[in-house]
Amino acid sequence: MKKVIKEIQFATKYQEWLAKNEPHGNYTSSNGEYYHDIIAELLVVQQGLCAYTEHKLVSSEQLATLKNGFSNGKFDKTKYNIEAPIHLEHFNKDLKPTRCWLWDNLFVVFSVINGRGVKGTKPVDGILKPDTATYNPFTLLSYDRKEHKFYPAFDLDKGNAQRVTSMINTLGLNYGYIVNLRRDYLENVLVAHSEENPQSVYQFPTAFAFCKELSEKVNLRK
Amino acid sequence: MKITKIEIKDYQQFKDFTLDLTYPEGHDDAGKPLKKVCFIGQSGTGKTTILEVIKEVLAVFVSNKNNFNRKFYNEDVKKDHYTISFLYNNEKIAYKKALKEHNFSEYNDSGYVENGIDGDKVILNNYYIYLQAGMLYMQNASMLLDVATTKSAIENLYTEDENIKKENAEIRRKISEKKYFDFLQNNLNDIWFAILFDSKDYIIERNRLTNLIGRASIDNNIEAENRYKKEYENLEKSQKYPFQKLTNALNPILQKFNIELTSIFDKISDLRFIRLQTGTIPIPFEKWSTGTKQLVLSIMPLLGLDTKETIILVDEPENSLFPDIQRTLIQTYTKLAEEAQFFFATHSPLIASQFEPWEVVELKFKEDGTVYRELYYEGQNHVDNYTIFPQYLRWDDILTRVFDLDSEGTPEREELLPMALYYKAKIEKLKESAGGMQSPEFENTLQEYRKLANKLGWTV
Incomplete structure (x- = not known):
């Protein structure tokens, strides 16, 4: 789960609306005015990836179209071109009734994570929230190449390791469906990858970085 | 088709x-x-x-x-x-x-x-065969289970009465011509009759040839003995004996749970129903396990019918x-x-x-x-x-x-696995550090790891 720098570049009208601090207790509070603006902006800052699993949701061409869909800080809904199964996700569900459109609480995720009871309304812990200032996946997580699963970094204390474990499961990072996608993709990429022939990686970049690091360690030991 | x-x-x-x-x-x-x-x-x-x-x-x-x-x-x-x-x-x-x-x-x-x-x-x-396997034996094995009916039907097969013999041949012919078997509606009686009918002819022929081979041997008539042996060989090759096919197909499976079907019947009158045994001890039908009944009775129709160009x-x-x-x-x-x-x-x-x-x-x-x-x-x-x-x-x-099962295991397993990997990585790191393996932390981590790894079925 890579870090997400969540600076609004295009959806400035939404940003202005947020600044007014009007109540937004549920989905209808803004009459859906900024729904597509938010999704388009999030996909841009998330570089087309699911915020949690890093599964590719949209292509770079689709991302470019989304960026071009903004005019004067407002997104033109007719330019919305996403057919992928995506979901506008509230990181902390408890904030949904009172702060439904809160930018800091929103991500776009692969719908499997929200739609099959993986995350649902489970309580969350900010230790693994991809847009926080202190979040760094390489100090909190590690990756097992054989199982293709994330686990807490070995130098965390037991308490924090358990907090990270709980969030790994809540966010679906090790969800079977995702693990299969990730394994299939990375194993193919890693076979072809070498220093002389670096592969371009369009999804699961964090897991790839861990695998690459592991491969290099193995090579050093040889 | x-x-x-x-x-x-x-x-x-x-x-x-x-x-x-x-x-x-x-x-x-x-x-x-x-x-x-x-x-x-x-x-x-x-x-x-x-x-x-x-x-x-x-x-x-x-x-x-x-x-x-x-x-x-x-x-x-x-x-x-x-x-x-x-x-x-x-x-x-x-x-x-x-x-x-x-x-x-x-x-x-x-x-x-x-x-x-x-x-x-x-x-x-x-014809085609429709098997709803799970319901098969419960609904449709009436003839096979009903001793009185079975006895009467089978005794009819052994009769020397020419009229009854003709009737039996006619029944067998009609079964061959039947194009449509639905085992949710038709019971297995027809199939069982066909198997018995075909087996009976085979056993009569086999017994005849066995006797002739024995007699030729006693008479030291090598030429006749070889001729009968050849006929016997051809009979076996013809694979017209349904029981042999059944035992060939099912015994490799049944032997896994120490039972087997026998295809050897010394006398025609022994031929009543598929005989299952443990060693030499027969197991009565009512003592067969649900799975065994299911297996034998589902496979059996394939032996009693000509399945060429059939949709099953x-x-x-x-x-x-x-x-x-x-x-x-x-x-x-x-x-x-x-x-x-x-x-x-x-x-x-x-x-x-x-x-x-x-x-x-x-x-x-x-x-x-x-x-x-x-x-x-x-x-x-x-x-x-x-x-x-x-x-x-x-x-x-x-x-x-x-089958699109989304998770690899139970939620309990999913919860445990990252912590087990965490302890494993910690152990590796301690091994690499000077004196790490002698530290109390190493022993504690190893114990924690073993507890989880054991539950996950990993070799510790």
Whole structure:
């Protein structure tokens, strides 16, 4: 789960609306005015990836179209071109009734994570929230190449390791469906990858970085 | 006759649904009908419905030829329900079931032949077998279980009364001519009679030859002895003895749980029913396990019928069977009826693993509640474009990749696994550090790891 720098570049009208601090207790509070603006902006800052699993949701061409869909800080809904199964996700569900459109609480995720009871309304812990200032996946997580699963970094204390474990499961990072996608993709990429022939990686970049690091360690030991 | 395509226009959960049931491009049998098909999918997606559709169409074929031949598909038809295409002597035949305009309650069974062949000349010699495996023995083994009925039927077989012999031969002939067996409706009596009838002739002949060989040997008549031995050999080669086929097919499986079927009957009168034994101790039918009954009684019909060019439908063949037996079950069926076309419907990953990817029809719901077939290939239907190969997957991969089970294990396992990996990595790090393995932290971490690894089934 890579870090997400969540600076609004295009959806400035939404940003202005947020600044007014009007109540937004549920989905209808803004009459859906900024729904597509938010999704388009999030996909841009998330570089087309699911915020949690890093599964590719949209292509770079689709991302470019989304960026071009903004005019004067407002997104033109007719330019919305996403057919992928995506979901506008509230990181902390408890904030949904009172702060439904809160930018800091929103991500776009692969719908499997929200739609099959993986995350649902489970309580969350900010230790693994991809847009926080202190979040760094390489100090909190590690990756097992054989199982293709994330686990807490070995130098965390037991308490924090358990907090990270709980969030790994809540966010679906090790969800079977995702693990299969990730394994299939990375194993193919890693076979072809070498220093002389670096592969371009369009999804699961964090897991790839861990695998690459592991491969290099193995090579050093040889 | 084999089915090549099923099209369902508008019937129950199927809307504009088409199944191509031929081998893909790049396959040695490209374009020919599949020899076996496996339907999988969530409950309610229509696996059994498709079997029922095939069953219904075939029932019309074999029981009402005139209806099939003469009521051609015409403009009166309001909408199609379904069309099934067959390959018959290399000619395509299509059968449509449709609803007549202005009368929505009346169905119109309409058949037509695509390549100009005269419908009246189509002779449908083929029967089909419908097995709903789980229900089979409970509903339909009445004759086999009813001692009085069995005794009387079998005693009739041993009679020297010429009239009864003729009657028996006539019954056997009629069974051979029967084109349609539905084991949800017909019981197994016909099949059992056919097996006994065929076995009886075999045993008489075998006993005759055994006696002749023995006598020739006593008489030191080598020429006669060799001649009878040759005849005996030919008899064995003819594989006309159903019990031998049954034991060959099932004993490798049954021996896994220390039982076996016997095909050896010293006297004809011993031949009553399939004999199961542990060592030499017979096990009465009522003591057979559910799985054993299921297995033996499901396989048995394949021995009593000529299955050449037959369409065989089997719903949930895995019922009551231990995974180890399921693993080779499809091979057991298909070996016994090599020229038949099989349609299975299953919820078992072990059953699905015995099919090539083009033989698996995975049914899924669309958002509107209708059903589609999940394709296992990308682009053109060519063997090289397939991405899922059930025969090569691990069992757990079949569950996640073919049966779409989203998680690899229970939530409890998912919770535990990252912590086990965490302890494992910690141990590796301590091993690398100077004196790390002598530290109390190493011992504590190792203990924590072992506790979790043990639960996860990892070798510690």
